[in-house]
Amino acid sequence: CEILSSLPLQMSLYFNVYFFPFWWLITVAILYVKYPALSDYYKFILVTIMILVSLTEIIRLYLGYVGNLLEKVPELAGFWLLTLLPQLPIILFLLFNEGLRIHSLERAFHIIFAAFLSFQALAAFFTLRRMVNTLAARFRLTEFQRLEEQRPVPGVGSAAAGSGS
Numbered sequence: 502c503e504i505l506s507s508l509p510l511q512m513s514l515y516f517n518v519y520f521f522p523f524w525w526l527i528t529v530a531i532l533y534v535k536y537p538a539l540s541d542y543y544k545f546i547l548v549t550i551m552i553l554v555s556l557t558e559i560i561r562l563y564l565g566y567v568g569n570l571l572e573k574v575p576e577l578a579g580f581w582l583l584t585l586l587p588q589l590p591i592i593l594f595l596l597f598n599e600g601l602r603i604h605s606l607e608r609a610f611h612i613i614f615a616a617f618l619s620f621q622a623l624a625a626f627f628t629l630r631r632m633v634n635t636l637a638a639r640f641r642l643t644e645f646q647r648l649e650e651q652r653p654v655p656g657v658g659s660a661a662a663g664s665g666s
Contacts, residue, residue, distance in 0.1 A: 510624035581625040
C-alpha cells in the first residue's frame with residue numbers, strides 16, 4: 502500500500518487555509534477605501550468577484566483536503582479544475598487590470614495568492630496523475646487475479662473426467 506497523497510500539496514493547502522482570511526480582509530478593506538473612486542462596472546465586477554472567490558475558495562480547499570488526504574481522485578480533480586478555471590484567472594485579473602487602481606499592499610497579497618494557486622495547480626496535476634496511474638494498475642492487477650482464479654487448471658479437469666469412464 503503506497504501512499505499517494507502529496508505532502509507539498511498538503512502543506513500548501515494548510516498555509517492557504519490560514520492565508521485566505523488575511524487576503525480576504527485586506528482585499529475587502531482596500532475595496533472599501535477605493536470603492537467611491539471606481540466606475541460603476543468595476544464596482545459591480547469587484548463585488549461579484551469577491552463573492553465568487555469566497556465561495557469557490559471554501560469549496561476548493563475542502564476538495565483539496567479530502568482529495569489529497571483520502572486519495573480520492575474525483576475530489577482532487579474537482580480541486581484542480583476549480584483552481585484552474587475560476588480562481589487563477591480571477592486572481593490574475595485582479596493582479597493585472599490597472600483599471601482597478603491596485604494598491605501596493607493589495608498587489609502583494611494578490612501575488613502571494615497567485616503563487617499559491619499556481620503551485621497548487623501543478624502539484625495537484627502531478628498528484629492526480631500518480632493517483633490515476635496507480636489506481637489503474639491496481640484495477641488491472643485485480644482483474645488479472647480474478648481471471649486467473651476463474652481459469653480452469655489444466656490436468657485437474659481432464660484427470661477427473663478420465664477416471665470416471
